[in-house]
Amino acid sequence: MKGFLENSKQALLISLTMFVLCGLFYPFAVTGIAQALFNHQANGSLIEVDDKTVGSELLGQAFTSPEYFWGRVSSVNYNVYTKEDTVPDNKGETAYSGVSSGTFNYAPSNPELKKRIEEDIEAFLKQNPKVNREEIPADLMTASGSGLDPHISVDAAFIQIERVAQASGLTIEEVKEIVKVNTDYRVLGVMGEDKVNVLAANLDIYTKIKEAEL
Amino acid sequence: MWQIAIVLVIYIPLVILAGHYLYHVTMQQKTLLDPVLNRVDHLIFKLSGIKQVDMTGKQYVLVLILSNAFMVFIGYLLLRIQSALFLNPNDINNMEATLSFNTIISFMTNTNLQHYSGESGLSYLSQMLVITFMMFTSAATGYAACMAFCRRLVAKTDTLGNFYVDFVRVITRILIPFSIVVAIILVSQGSPQTLSANETVQTIEGKMQDIALGPIASLESIKHIGTNGGGFNGANSTTPFENPTVISNIVEMLSMMLLPGACVVAFGLMVAYRSKKTIVGKQGLAILGAMSILFLIGLVTCYVAERSGNPIISDLGITQELGSMEGKEMRFGVAQSALFTVVTTAFTTGSVNNMHDTLTPIGGLVPMFNMMLNVVFGGKGVGLMNMMMYVLLTIFIACLMIGRTPQFLGKKIEEKEMKLIALCILIHPAIILLFSGLAVATSAGIAGITNPGAHGLSQVLYEFASSSANNGSGFEGLSDNSTFWNVTTGLAMFFGRYLTIIIQLAIASLLAKKMWHSESVGTLKTDNAMFTFLLVAIVLMIGALTFLPALALGPITEHLQIRS
Numbered sequence: 001m002k003g004f005l006e007n008s009k010q011a012l013l014i015s016l017t018m019f020v021l022c023g024l025f026y027p028f029a030v031t032g033i034a035q036a037l038f039n040h041q042a043n044g045s046l047i048e049v050d051d052k053t054v055g056s057e058l059l060g061q062a063f064t065s066p067e068y069f070w071g072r073v074s075s076v077n078y079n080v081y082t083k084e085d086t087v088p089d090n091k092g093e094t095a096y097s098g099v100s101s102g103t104f105n106y107a108p109s110n111p112e113l114k115k116r117i118e119e120d121i122e123a124f125l126k127q128n129p130k131v132n133r134e135e136i137p138a139d140l141m142t143a144s145g146s147g148l149d150p151h152i153s154v155d156a157a158f159i160q161i162e163r164v165a166q167a168s169g170l171t172i173e174e175v176k177e178i179v180k181v182n183t184d185y186r187v188l189g190v191m192g193e194d195k196v197n198v199l200a201a202n203l204d205i206y207t208k209i210k211e212a213e214l
Numbered sequence: 215m216w217q218i219a220i221v222l223v224i225y226i227p228l229v230i231l232a233g234h235y236l237y238h239v240t241m242q243q244k245t246l247l248d249p250v251l252n253r254v255d256h257l258i259f260k261l262s263g264i265k266q267v268d269m270t271g272k273q274y275v276l277v278l279i280l281s282n283a284f285m286v287f288i289g290y291l292l293l294r295i296q297s298a299l300f301l302n303p304n305d306i307n308n309m310e311a312t313l314s315f316n317t318i319i320s321f322m323t324n325t326n327l328q329h330y331s332g333e334s335g336l337s338y339l340s341q342m343l344v345i346t347f348m349m350f351t352s353a354a355t356g357y358a359a360c361m362a363f364c365r366r367l368v369a370k371t372d373t374l375g376n377f378y379v380d381f382v383r384v385i386t387r388i389l390i391p392f393s394i395v396v397a398i399i400l401v402s403q404g405s406p407q408t409l410s411a412n413e414t415v416q417t418i419e420g421k422m423q424d425i426a427l428g429p430i431a432s433l434e435s436i437k438h439i440g441t442n443g444g445g446f447n448g449a450n451s452t453t454p455f456e457n458p459t460v461i462s463n464i465v466e467m468l469s470m471m472l473l474p475g476a477c478v479v480a481f482g483l484m485v486a487y488r489s490k491k492t493i494v495g496k497q498g499l500a501i502l503g504a505m506s507i508l509f510l511i512g513l514v515t516c517y518v519a520e521r522s523g524n525p526i527i528s529d530l531g532i533t534q535e536l537g538s539m540e541g542k543e544m545r546f547g548v549a550q551s552a553l554f555t556v557v558t559t560a561f562t563t564g565s566v567n568n569m570h571d572t573l574t575p576i577g578g579l580v581p582m583f584n585m586m587l588n589v590v591f592g593g594k595g596v597g598l599m600n601m602m603m604y605v606l607l608t609i610f611i612a613c614l615m616i617g618r619t620p621q622f623l624g625k626k627i628e629e630k631e632m633k634l635i636a637l638c639i640l641i642h643p644a645i646i647l648l649f650s651g652l653a654v655a656t657s658a659g660i661a662g663i664t665n666p667g668a669h670g671l672s673q674v675l676y677e678f679a680s681s682s683a684n685n686g687s688g689f690e691g692l693s694d695n696s697t698f699w700n701v702t703t704g705l706a707m708f709f710g711r712y713l714t715i716i717i718q719l720a721i722a723s724l725l726a727k728k729m730w731h732s733e734s735v736g737t738l739k740t741d742n743a744m745f746t747f748l749l750v751a752i753v754l755m756i757g758a759l760t761f762l763p764a765l766a767l768g769p770i771t772e773h774l775q776i777r778s
Contacts, residue, residue: 007273011281013262014378015288015351018385021258023347026390030397030432034407037398042407044427044455046415053415056425058404058454061417068419072544079424080417099333099412099424101449103541105571105691107669108524109776113540117530136532138523142540145452145569151544153536184545190217192460193536193547206418 049203060150061199066127066167068205069152069160071198072139073120075104076147103143117141131159151195154183168205169212178204218517218553221464225471230493232472233479239387240361240380240480251386258386264378271723274362275716277377278355282322285351289344290318293336302337303411309335316700321348323711324356324594326437326444326564326686327677327703329695333426333447338409341446346433350393353440353594354384357477359715360595363602364481366722367623370730388473389440396435396469403465404458405431430455438469441593443564443686451554451567452543463550463567470563474591477598478502485623496741497623501601504749508590509560512580517552519576526776541572552577559584562593564686571665571673571689575773578689579765582676585683587757588642593684596711599718603638605740606631606721608752612745613738621737624730631724638717643760645682645706650674650764658698664691668775672768677703682710 034042045057055061060071062080071078081096088094106113120141125131140156157179165175182201185194238245245251259266269277292299293314297307309317313329320327321344330336336345358380365375401407406427413425430446434456437443443450451457457466482498494502523534537548546554551568558565559581570581584590589601606620610627613620620627653659653674663670673689680687681703688694694703739745 007277007280008284010262010264010378011277012284014258014264014281014381015284017258017261018285018351019288019343019347022350022385022390023343026350026393027342027346027429027432030394030401030435031407031409031429033394033398034401034431038401041404042401042431043410044406044408044413044425045404046413046425049418053413054418055415055423056454058458059423059425060454061419061423062421063419065419079426080421081423082421099426100331101333101426101447101453102331102690103449103452103569103572105569105664105689106540107571107665107667107672107691107772108526108538108540108574109667109669109772110665114526114530117527117532121530121532133531134533137536138527138532138534139536139539139544141532142527142542143572145541145543145567145572146447146449146454148449148454149543149545150454153544155533155535187460190220191464192217192545192550195544202418 047203049206054203055199057197057200058150059148059199063198063202066163067209068202069157069164069196069198070140071152072149073116073141073143074147074149075102075143076100078148101146101148103145103147128159128163130162135159150197150199151184152198154179154194154196157196157201164205168209170205170208174208175205215517215549217549218513221467221553225468225475228468228472229475230479232476233483233494236388236473236476237480237483239383240365241484245387247387247391254386255382258382259378262378266376266379268373269376270373271362271366271719271726274375274377275719278359278715279712281377281381282355285348286318286322289322289348290314292344293317293340296337296340299337299339301339301342301409303409304337306335306337312697312700313695316704318344319704319707320686321345321442321444322352323684323707324352324440324442325681325684325707325711326442327681327688327707328444328686329700331448332445338428341433342429345444346436349433349436349440349442349444350385350389353389353436353442354381356594356596357384357473359719360477360599363599363718363722364484366726367602367625368484369726372723372726389436392439392469393432393435396439396465397431399465400431400434400462403462404454405434405462406455407431426455434466435469437565438466438563439473441470441474441561441563443558445565449569451565452569457567460545460550463546463554466565467554467557470561470565471557471591474561474593474595474597475502477595478505478591481598500741500746501605501749503743503746504753505589505591505601507746507750508587508753509556512560512584512590513553513556516556516577516580517549519574519580520548520552522574524574524776538574538577541569543568555581556584558687559685560590562588562597562683562685564680566687569690570676570687571691575669575769575776578672578676579769581687582672582679582769583757583761583765585679585685586643586646586761587753588683589753596684596715600714603635603718604753604756605749606635607639608745608749609738609740611752612748616738618736618738621731622740624732625725625728626731631721634717634721634724638714638721639756641713642682642710645710646675646678647764649678649702649706652702653678656698658696662693662696662699664693668768668771672772675764675768678706681706684711
């Protein structure tokens with residue numbers, strides 16, 4: 001019995017020591033180093049335009065206007081919302097219920113998946129009348145895992161160029177150049193996929209439109 | 215395909231180096247950081263009143279469970295009162311009782327199954343003091359148990375090693391230094407590490423976007439190094455903040471592969487150093503070989519399945535050149551996603567960089583099967599112990615066939631050990647299949663299923679396979695935050711972890727006390743290619759026979775349906 005009490009005391013004390021070491025000391029130490037060495041990244045890689053924070057380099061955003069590139073399908077709408085979305089409807093539910101991440105989790109065999117993709121294709125073709133169905137790459141019509149994916153494939157950007165140019169008043173060449181500038185290629189030529197950062201491309205369009213207005 | 219090969223090639227030298235380091239730490243031999251860390255260790259021992267005396271196997275298990283129990287109680291309490299504590303800038307509420315129970319068991323058992331979403335369910339303090347803390351201690355508990363097990367296999371006495379010493383040394387010499395380095399690499403790639411509150415920004419379309427921040431990188435690194443797997447955010451390593459780039463993706467994969475592989479190397483060295491110096495040791499190589507064969511079979515299957523895409527989407531007339539992209543991230547694509555999926559389930563981490571519920575049926579079968587076998591490297595030390603059960607079983611069966619006395623490392627394997635080995639191997643499938651049966655037989659269980667047809671059963675099987683294997687990934691569509699799912703998976707994780715460890719250490723104790731016999735020409739060799747293939751065959755046979763019926767009703771049926 002005495003041995004058991006002694007063991008319990010040691011077990012309790014080692015737990016408390018480790019709470020301090022692993023639970024407080026370690027994360028605080030990493031925070032200190034990270035803030036000092038990589039201040040921009042450690043605070044979320046936020047982007048500022050005209051002294052206002054407009055997003056993060058790493059997070060996608062939901063775009064609906066025709067003059068901007070559209071990203072992948074998101075089950076959480078990229079945590080983007082308007083004032084109205086936070087007002088409860090008559091059932092007491094809000095369209096936006098707070099920051100989250102995730103996907104629809106539709107199995108490949110789920111009929112809901114087919115329905116959602118078919119509807120999205122129809123809507124996309126309506127707004128991009130010159131695009132053929134077989135030109136649409138699947139990444140644009142499928143949901144990302146996080147719901148925050150900032151990228152689309154290069155093909156997915158190319159089929160939107162005509163619409164973007166028409167709606168924004170920029171020339172096709174200008175928009176093509178923007179896509180090219182914002183394309184991230186495979187790391188070392190093999191790792192990952194070639195991809196376009198949607199928010200970065202749209203910010204370039206935004207500044208170009210503003211310049212044209214001046 | 216090349217990118218997968220490159221990652222695996224980088225892995226080989228890393229794992230051998232880490233294995234040697236782990237061996238030095240375990241056997242209390244000199245390492246580079248000793249001058250500093252010896253002082254840290256002594257301070258910790260002094261504060262906790264620990265005398266560094268050798269323990270018997272029984273004492274070792276007792277204090278292991280005792281210390282885990284204290285951590286569980288304190289952690290549970292913290293989750294229940296988190297809203298009243300400090301470092302809660304986003305005003306998160308207290309966690310509900312059954313969800314807290316599930317969460318705390320989940321993290322203490324190194325499972326990291328998450329029935330909550332980090333952004334809305336935990337304060338920063340809980341993320342650090344409960345989640346990050348338990349990621350260290352549960353991983354260290356697993357390693358300590360494994361090293362106690364290995365030491366007993368090569369020793370002639372049952373009284374050796376002290377749990378607290380092993381536990382502390384693993385944390386101070388391996389987990390914390392490795393985690394700091396990896397965390398800084400992840401921050402450089404874009405993972406946030408801050409204590410300030412979430413941001414709300416104005417988009418250029420005039421809407422608002424909430425950006426969830428926090429001390430993410432410090433959790434992310436130990437999450438992979440300790441093969442834990444629980445994410446800071448709901449969507450885990452798919453989210454750009456947890457896994458910003460391809461580089462971070464590779465770093466995270468290598469981190470989770472490093473220590474489980476190193477355990478095998480360290481064990482190989484323990485066996486081999488009895489005779490001579492070597493890089494891995496023949497015994498270690500034989501086991502490593504068997505694990506690698508199983509790993510590669512799974513990897514190729516999963517990659518091919520995902521690459522070929524979903525035929526239902528092809529039928530809609532759009533182009534699926536990139537493979538099945540539903541639930542995947544563009545920056546990773548199919549190759550990096552398939553590799554991550556197989557790594558995270560083989561090494562039983564449980565973090566995900568794509569949503570496993572959306573994998574093609576065969577692509578989803580592979581991770582499920584990895585967890586059902588639970589020996590393809592496996593997590594944080596326990597994977598090696600599980601594999602050793604199969605090693606002993608293989609020796610027993612092979613010796614029966616050729617009519618010799620089963621013997622491993624000079625110790626005879628007899629009736630008592632064989633009974634425990636059989637029990638240990640059977641617990642895992644029993645937990646998975648019985649609980650799955652219960653879930654589909656009760657309305658409370660069925661209420662969680664969200665995908666129709668055969669995939670619904672896959673969701674249930676996956677959840678319990680993941681719980682029992684202490685993996686923690688999920689077919690996340692399952693609405694699992696209900697009393698039924700919180701309690702059943704909580705129990706599955708608890709039994710899957712502690713029953714197994716108790717039995718395995720009991721077997722090691724029995725073997726440690728035995729007489730040592732020198733090898734003769736008649737002894738079955740356990741360190742050659744022949745034995746490796748026998749081992750793979752036994753693992754596949756036991757695994758396939760036990761789980762084939764369930765898999766046929768779930769993923770295989772779904773595969774046939776969408777391909778017909």
